[in-house]
Amino acid sequence: MPADVHYRLARLEDARAVGELARRVTRRWILPGQPAAAAVKILASMSAKAIRTMIAEGRRFHLALIGDRLVGVAAMRDDSHLFQFFVSTRHQGRGIAGRLWQRVVRDAVRRAGTRRFTLNSSLVAVPVYLRLGFVLNGPMSKTAEGLVTMPMRLDLR
Numbered sequence: 024m025p026a027d028v029h030y031r032l033a034r035l036e037d038a039r040a041v042g043e044l045a046r047r048v049t050r051r052w053i054l055p056g057q058p059a060a061a062a063v064k065i066l067a068s069m070s071a072k073a074i075r076t077m078i079a080e081g082r083r084f085h086l087a088l089i090g091d092r093l094v095g096v097a098a099m100r101d102d103s104h105l106f107q108f109f110v111s112t113r114h115q116g117r118g119i120a121g122r123l124w125q126r127v128v129r130d131a132v133r134r135a136g137t138r139r140f141t142l143n144s145s146l147v148a149v150p151v152y153l154r155l156g157f158v159l160n161g162p163m164s165k166t167a168e169g170l171v172t173m174p175m176r177l178d179l180r
């Protein structure tokens with residue numbers, strides 16, 4: 024586990040950096056091969072304004088930082104649904120997502136007693152979620168804009 028990474032919850036003023044990281048990683052890893060309409064919709068949901076609104080509404084954005092630089096984000100809805108999960112390309116494969124995920128679980132269990140977690144995975148991220156303990160939860164689905172995702176769930180024992 025990298026010793027130089029620290030973790031905290033996002034504040035409103037983090038929205039711009041969260042959006043920049045999310046859009047950059049999404050363009051690189053999720054959008055290639057996806058229809059243009061899906062790209063427009065997904066990137067709009069990651070604007071600084073959209074993220075600021077979600078933080079203000081109480082969605083929990085767990086951040087990983089090296090110094091002042093944002094390198095990872097895991098965002099939760101209703102203490103049960105993971106809807107954003109990104110680590111900057113340069114820092115992938117160092118255990119940052121795993122550490123963020125541990126913090127998400129601890130936070131949701133403490134706040135809401137959560138036992139079941141859900142998400143809709145991009146196809147590239149399915150192997151990572153399987154490593155984190157998720158299982159497939161129904162057939163692959165396609166949004167109206169054509170973005171393909173895999174529903175997954177994790178039940179705490």
Ligand SMILES: CC(C)(COP(=O)(O)OP(=O)(O)OC[C@H]1O[C@@H](n2cnc3c(N)ncnc32)[C@H](O)[C@@H]1OP(=O)(O)O)[C@@H](O)C(=O)NCCC(=O)NCCS
Pocket residue numbers: 048049052053107108109110111114115116117118119120121122143144145147148150151152154155
């Ligand atoms: C998915 C993502 C957040 C993972 O972040 P990361 O910091 O690289 O992940 P970690 O290093 O913490 O690895 C977590 C686990 O997945 C495994 N893993 C990581 N990359 C993997 C890969 N490409 N294939 C299989 N397993 C992988 C790791 O070995 C680790 O398992 P372990 O603890 O049992 O060894 C990151 O790769 C990413 O941002 N991807 C692009 C965006 C994306 O698809 N996000 C998900 C949207 S649904």
